[in-house]
Amino acid sequence: MADTRGDKDDRKELPDDEAALSARLQRLGERIATANRPSENVTGSRQAADASAFAKGFRMSTELVAGVLVGALIGWLLDRWLGISPWGLIVFLLLGFAAGVLNVMRAAGVVRNNNLTD
Numbered sequence: 612m613a614d615t616r617g618d619k620d621d622r623k624e625l626p627d628d629e630a631a632l633s634a635r636l637q638r639l640g641e642r643i644a645t646a647n648r649p650s651e652n653v654t655g656s657r658q659a660a661d662a663s664a665f666a667k668g669f670r671m672s673t674e675l676v677a678g679v680l681v682g683a684l685i686g687w688l689l690d691r692w693l694g695i696s697p698w699g700l701i702v703f704l705l706l707g708f709a710a711g712v713l714n715v716m717r718a719a720g721v722v723r724n725n726n727l728t729d
Contacts (some may be wrong), residue, residue, distance in 0.1 A: 671718050675711040682707015 686703030690696040
């Protein structure tokens, strides 16, 4: 069988497949190095977009929790005042949940906000 590695004098020269692999690895290293560097014109807008998305998510979660808590509070107060325990709490807890979901959908833009003044 023939030795594809060449003579002993040519040890420093790589065979074609190893040279191609070495060149590909070097190009890959260069591409990774340039991809990891942040671009000068993108950093400001991306940070603003991340902060805006975080604020929108926080607003939506607050809307849902507030709707449930307000509904539960109204139902509990009606239970105490009218003595109809636990029906007021159950009904108004469900109404508060529905109101919270509706507010989240409005904030997300899924449902159009209907104003009666239009």
